[in-house]
Amino acid sequence: xxxxxxxxxxVRTAAKRTTVNQARKSRIRTFTRxxxxxxxxxxxxxxxxALKAAEPEIMRGVSKGVIHKNTGAxxxxxxxxxxxxxxx
Numbered sequence: 001x002x003x004x005x006x007x008x009x010x011v012r013t014a015a016k017r018t019t020v021n022q023a024r025k026s027r028i029r030t031f032t033r034x035x036x037x038x039x040x041x042x043x044x045x046x047x048x049x050a051l052k053a054a055e056p057e058i059m060r061g062v063s064k065g066v067i068h069k070n071t072g073a074x075x076x077x078x079x080x081x082x083x084x085x086x087x088x
Contacts (some may be wrong), residue, residue: 021064021066024060024061024064024066025061025066025067027057027061028054028057028058028061028066028067031050031053031054031057031058032054032058032075032079034050034053034054035047035050035051035054035079035083037050038050039082039083039086042086044083044086044087047082047083047086048083051079051080051083054076054079055076055079058072058075058076059072059076
């Protein structure tokens with residue numbers, strides 16, 4: 001356990017940030033899963049709508065530093081590709 005006041009504060013701050021970051025990651029996973037489920041059903045309209053909702057959520061995670069920029073871009077790209085494939 002830390003003895004110095006600033007170190008104690010860092011422990012508290014880190015705990016708060018961890019909670020926020022976990023919630024944000026969970027939201028990203030939820031939105032991604034909704035797209036995946038729509039793709040699995042073969043419903044292109046629902047998949048497009050879900051992707052439209054998921055993309056800003058993923059990019060918000062990128063801007064907040066929860067996931068890496070390239071990871072976010074890769075996730076969006078792969079989901080977009082799969083949704084487009086439903087129409088073909």
